[in-house]
Amino acid sequence: MPEPDVDVSVIVVTFHSAPVLAGLIASLGDGLEGLSWRLVVADNASSDGTLEVLREHAPDALVVETGTNAGYAAGINAALAAAPRARAYLVLNPDVRLSRGSVATLLGELDRQGVGIAVPRLLGSAGELIESQRREPTVLRSFADALVGARRAGRWGTLGEVVSDPAAYESAGTTDWAEGSTQLISRICLEECGPWDEGYFLYSEETDFHLRARDAGFSVRYVPDAVATHLEGDSATSPRLWALVVANRLRFYRSRHGRPAAAVFWGVLLVREGSRAVLGRKPSQVAFRVLRTPSLLRARRGPEWLERVG
Helix, strand or coil: CCCCCEEEEEEEEECCCHHHHHHHHHHHHHHCCCCCEEEEEEECCCCCCHHHHHHHHCCCCEEEECCCCCCHHHHHHHHHHHCCCEEEEEEECCCEEECCCHHHHHHHHCCCCCEEEEEEEEECCCCCECCCEECCCCHHHHHHHHHHCHHHHHCCCCCCCECCCHHHHCCCEEECEECCCEEEEEHHHHHHHCCCCHHHCCCCHHHHHHHHHHHCCCEEEEEEEEEEEECCCCCCCCHHHHHHHHHHHHHHHHHHHHHHHHHHHHHHHHHHHHHHHHCCCHHHHHHHHHHCCHHHHHCCCCHHHHHHHC
């Protein structure tokens, strides 16, 4: 087997990322301290000066211009195809900031038997803990979310999908999947799992990849000694993006459990979003409408889909 060119290939997908990209680049040196690495950026047709920021702050980066906004998974696949062969591949959102030595700590965890993906403790912009660990989506967990809310359900043993018990974030352990803004993936895991599913466009692609990795015999390892900050986006407040989150959750569940089980899952999602829509929550009102529109649930996700959602 050929030796890797670098310890880590850093994979970043950008789309109108100019305001946050320089901060990420500034944190890479400290975050990857002690390792050889190469930055590979797939840009999904940004028109806000993202490429100019990249050229100014990371002139040696390998840039893949996709020519279209094909989505996050498609950008990851494009960057991976161009990346130098590495021991591991660090997939980052552009609004992540790495703490000193965090990647070397994650890389050490990939040496553990069976670990294919390592994720850090994530903090928000104010230093607060981001509850990034997740359990596999089930009908029961979605129903508990609808009934009492995701964070409260997550405190009741394994009832919730979001792992919200603070104690779970104080020590290293295995999680079904994790929030995907910062993840180090071993080369062998990538080779076994194959490309990321581009049909999601945005959201649920990490759920799909992490559980496919588990199917292939790899675990996702949460590592609290490695720390990163994620400034986070607006999926919970943007009606269109929240509708995409919900629609992709249904797509993901159907892909793993088939149509009959997905019909039950759809019903639970409908109850959850409908109950919140009645309370005046705009994102849930849009998601509820999407769940009741078969043509939107069947359509391929992308910018056109978001335009149709309105």
